[in-house]
Amino acid sequence: MLFSVIGNYSLFLGLFFGLVLIYLSVKNFKNPKLLDTKILSFTFLQFFLVVISFLCLVLSFVLSDFSNETVFNNSHTTKPFFYKIAGTWGNHEGSLLLWLLVLTLFILIFLIRTKNQPIKYRILTLMFQQIIIIGFFIFLIKTSNPFNYIYPIPTEGLGLNPILQDPALAIHPPILYLGYVGSSIIFSSVLAATTLNIVSQKWASHIKKWALSSWIFLTLGILLGSIWAYYELGWGGFWFWDPVENVSLMPWLALTTLLHCILVLEKKLILTSWVIILSISTFALSMSGTFLVRSGILNSVHTFANDPERGLFILIFLFSLIFLSLFIFFFFHKTNKNNLSSFFWLSKETAIIVNNWFMMYFLSVVLIGTIYPIFLDVLSSQKISVGPPFYHKLIIPFLVPFLLIMAIGPKLKWIKSNLDDKIYLISLLIISIFLSILIVKNFSPNFLINTILISSALYLFFITLRDFFIKGFKNLAQNIAHFGFSLLILSILFNSLFSNEIITNLRVGEIFQNTKTKIVFKSISQKKEKNYRSIIGNFIVQDSKGKIENLSPELRIYNQPNIATSEADIKTTLLSDKFIVINMVQNQDFFNVRYQVKPFMLWIWLSVILISFGGLVSFVKKDYEK
Amino acid sequence: MKNKLLPFSIVLIFITIFIIFYKGLQDTNLYTPEVKTNYEVPSVSVELFDSGKIVNTLEIFNTDKFYLLNIWSSWCVPCRQEHLILMDLIKNDNLKIIGINYKDTKKNAKKFLEELGNPYDKIIFDNDGTNAIEWGAYGVPESFLINKNKIIKKYIGPFSKESMEEIKLFIK
Numbered sequence: 001m002l003f004s005v006i007g008n009y010s011l012f013l014g015l016f017f018g019l020v021l022i023y024l025s026v027k028n029f030k031n032p033k034l035l036d037t038k039i040l041s042f043t044f045l046q047f048f049l050v051v052i053s054f055l056c057l058v059l060s061f062v063l064s065d066f067s068n069e070t071v072f073n074n075s076h077t078t079k080p081f082f083y084k085i086a087g088t089w090g091n092h093e094g095s096l097l098l099w100l101l102v103l104t105l106f107i108l109i110f111l112i113r114t115k116n117q118p119i120k121y122r123i124l125t126l127m128f129q130q131i132i133i134i135g136f137f138i139f140l141i142k143t144s145n146p147f148n149y150i151y152p153i154p155t156e157g158l159g160l161n162p163i164l165q166d167p168a169l170a171i172h173p174p175i176l177y178l179g180y181v182g183s184s185i186i187f188s189s190v191l192a193a194t195t196l197n198i199v200s201q202k203w204a205s206h207i208k209k210w211a212l213s214s215w216i217f218l219t220l221g222i223l224l225g226s227i228w229a230y231y232e233l234g235w236g237g238f239w240f241w242d243p244v245e246n247v248s249l250m251p252w253l254a255l256t257t258l259l260h261c262i263l264v265l266e267k268k269l270i271l272t273s274w275v276i277i278l279s280i281s282t283f284a285l286s287m288s289g290t291f292l293v294r295s296g297i298l299n300s301v302h303t304f305a306n307d308p309e310r311g312l313f314i315l316i317f318l319f320s321l322i323f324l325s326l327f328i329f330f331f332f333h334k335t336n337k338n339n340l341s342s343f344f345w346l347s348k349e350t351a352i353i354v355n356n357w358f359m360m361y362f363l364s365v366v367l368i369g370t371i372y373p374i375f376l377d378v379l380s381s382q383k384i385s386v387g388p389p390f391y392h393k394l395i396i397p398f399l400v401p402f403l404l405i406m407a408i409g410p411k412l413k414w415i416k417s418n419l420d421d422k423i424y425l426i427s428l429l430i431i432s433i434f435l436s437i438l439i440v441k442n443f444s445p446n447f448l449i450n451t452i453l454i455s456s457a458l459y460l461f462f463i464t465l466r467d468f469f470i471k472g473f474k475n476l477a478q479n480i481a482h483f484g485f486s487l488l489i490l491s492i493l494f495n496s497l498f499s500n501e502i503i504t505n506l507r508v509g510e511i512f513q514n515t516k517t518k519i520v521f522k523s524i525s526q527k528k529e530k531n532y533r534s535i536i537g538n539f540i541v542q543d544s545k546g547k548i549e550n551l552s553p554e555l556r557i558y559n560q561p562n563i564a565t566s567e568a569d570i571k572t573t574l575l576s577d578k579f580i581v582i583n584m585v586q587n588q589d590f591f592n593v594r595y596q597v598k599p600f601m602l603w604i605w606l607s608v609i610l611i612s613f614g615g616l617v618s619f620v621k622k623d624y625e626k
Numbered sequence: 627m628k629n630k631l632l633p634f635s636i637v638l639i640f641i642t643i644f645i646i647f648y649k650g651l652q653d654t655n656l657y658t659p660e661v662k663t664n665y666e667v668p669s670v671s672v673e674l675f676d677s678g679k680i681v682n683t684l685e686i687f688n689t690d691k692f693y694l695l696n697i698w699s700s701w702c703v704p705c706r707q708e709h710l711i712l713m714d715l716i717k718n719d720n721l722k723i724i725g726i727n728y729k730d731t732k733k734n735a736k737k738f739l740e741e742l743g744n745p746y747d748k749i750i751f752d753n754d755g756t757n758a759i760e761w762g763a764y765g766v767p768e769s770f771l772i773n774k775n776k777i778i779k780k781y782i783g784p785f786s787k788e789s790m791e792e793i794k795l796f797i798k
Contacts, residue, residue: 150701155733319640323640374646374647
């Protein structure tokens with residue numbers, strides 16, 4: 001009770017300090033000799049208040065204070081301690097408070113870390129950021145206050161959705177938010193820089209850090225979500241092209257493109273419009289992600305709590321920000337005409353621009369696939385759902401030139417270039433094609449497309465691999481990231497080509513056998529935990545080489561809320577995953593058993609980690625050189 | 627002129643998108659319930675509160691009597707006031723009251739009924755609130771007057787004296 005009161009008042013005070021900060025910045029902006037020390041202390045105070053408010057919510061969860069509506073709706077006394085804490089941001093209200101926490105934290109770090117930047121720029125960035133922060137404060141307090149009371153006080157809560165009770169998902173939101181919200185700093189800063197007309201090389205190398213850090217978090221956040229979907233949703237896939245996944249992929253694509261543009265801008269004063277527009281779109285896409293997921297406008301496998309009033313608020317807020325930035329872009333931005341003419345077709349920047357267009361294309365495919373159903377529903381009341389085939393058809397063919405340019409682009413020099421060591425490049429290409437023909441020949445019905453795809457991915461793989469040896473530490477970050485990407489595409493391709501699946505119904509004691517695999521359903525056992533009961537199936541699986549594996553998938557029946565989930569059992573090895581999941585069939589004594597062999601699963605995760613590690617190397621390297 | 631056209635058209639595009647999203651929000655299909663009157667009772671399987679049995683809703687409302695479907699919860703304060711009205715209404719022979727126990731725990735719900743009396747002929751246990759959505763409900767308390775498997779009238783919020791009189795008129 002007490003914590004709710006404290007948390008609630010901290011929010012109001014935080015909002016108040018936001019307004020004070022805007023006032024102070026305007027005052028300071030007119031007379032910008034020194035950054036007002038009050039600004040820094042008030043920013044800190046605001047952050048501190050949000051921390052207090054967040055801690056209050058965490059404590060309410062830990063103490064199971066059911067007079068708090070958020071706790072009542074999402075927690076339960078029997079829930080393990082760890083998930084009581086994780087439950088804080090596992091719901092709408094708490095996750096928005098987390099947004100706010102990261103927003104205020106980042107602007108504080110920004111102010112501290114930019115002492116050598118122009119004062120006016122810092123103040124303007126603060127102002128734009130405060131507009132976002134105030135918007136979120138009002139949103140939180142007005143439509144989704146995490147500290148609402150219930151009276152009479154319930155003795156027990158409703159519990160956290162069991163599929164969210166999972167370690168990967170407990171840290172997935174904070175990491176993803178660091179990425180999302182990090183883009184807000186880029187957004188505010190780009191608006192400030194455009195207004196003051198200082199989008200320059202110097203600015204680029206300063207904002208690169210922020211872009212990199214939020215890119216790393218976004219990449220890891222998406223990875224965690226994907227791993228969770230893989231073992232918890234029990235379908236054995238890792239990416240479903242579900243709207244909720246797409247909304248995290250879209251900012252990632254925009255941010256990746258932005259990162260490459262910033263690299264060009266840092267070297268050469270071109271692509272300023274690209275940088276500005278991409279910075280704006282990255283943040284706008286992150287916000288629309290929140291809008292689409294939270295408003296209930298989308299149908300999705302994991303729709304969260306939704307409420308049209310909230311949707312309306314985010315929608316209006318989002319579009320005000322978009323119109324504000326459009327106004328700033330068209331009013332203040334002046335393109336530098338001189339530099340545009342000096343493009344030479346064979347140069348690093350041309351390669352980057354071409355691939356940027358490819359990435360914009362991928363982005364628009366995902367965007368259209370995600371929001372087209374909404375448009376169609378509104379305009380003609382037809383309901384459709386866009387599935388994986390749409391994305392695969394539109395994206396896969398274009399991956400081929402994309403991968404090739406990704407391989408050759410970094411070989412080129414800035415401004416103007418000739419291709420050196422052509423012999424190597426061509427011979428590696430021939431080797432890749434040859435190898436992929438060998439790999440695909442015996443397996444796949446779609447021989448041509450698969451060969452082309454695998455050869456282009458292999459090509460990138462070989463070229464980046466070779467660069468590790470001949471270039472050493474030069475361009476290491478880029479090389480690691482591109483190498484990781486080739487590994488990712490290869491693993492995904494092999495994974496989809498060579499996966500095997502057996503779906504069958506088995507009673508206890510029965511045996512399933514085909515030419516390759518033998519599955520024995522040995523027994524079932526039961527287990528009782530604090531917040532769920534579970535039925536465990538014990539299976540013995542023998543593959544064609546005679547290798548025996550014991551697998552025990554689970555069916556869990558949670559008590560609060562009363563939901564059954566099936567927990568897959570996965571044996572991961574270096575080269576493949578064995579994945580088994582069981583499901584109860586109503587009124588029958590047999591279980592539905594799904595057994596899958598998924599090659600290179602581990603490598604999909606590892607390659608994404610490698611990609612973000614590339615980002616990390618670039619992040620650290622710059623510091624070191626300074 | 628050309629320079630003015632570009633910003634103008636971009637702003638126009640965004641305004642269009644805004645309007646479409648706005649309209650999309652108005653008829654969100656998943657969790658915004660419509661006011662359904664003169665509609666058939668939705669046919670869904672539900673869990674009964676006492677026995678835990680799974681039955682179809684159509685089996686519950688199958689006689690020619692009038693039914694009042696009342697969505698309630700032990701944590702809902704207005705439900706307490708309304709409960710007294712329900713206890714009064716149940717004196718009518720022509721009316722049966724069916725409850726949907728919304729996002730509640732059985733323990734709390736039982737305590738609530740012990741304290742205030744049980745007007746319900748049957749109670750549907752709707753732990754996660756999905757059943758209420760099938761009915762097109764906004765929240766608690768809310769009631770539907772049903773006759774011959776058709777929803778005649780919907781009452782949002784607790785009953786007033788007038789709505790009680792109205793129900794009595796309907797039943798006659």
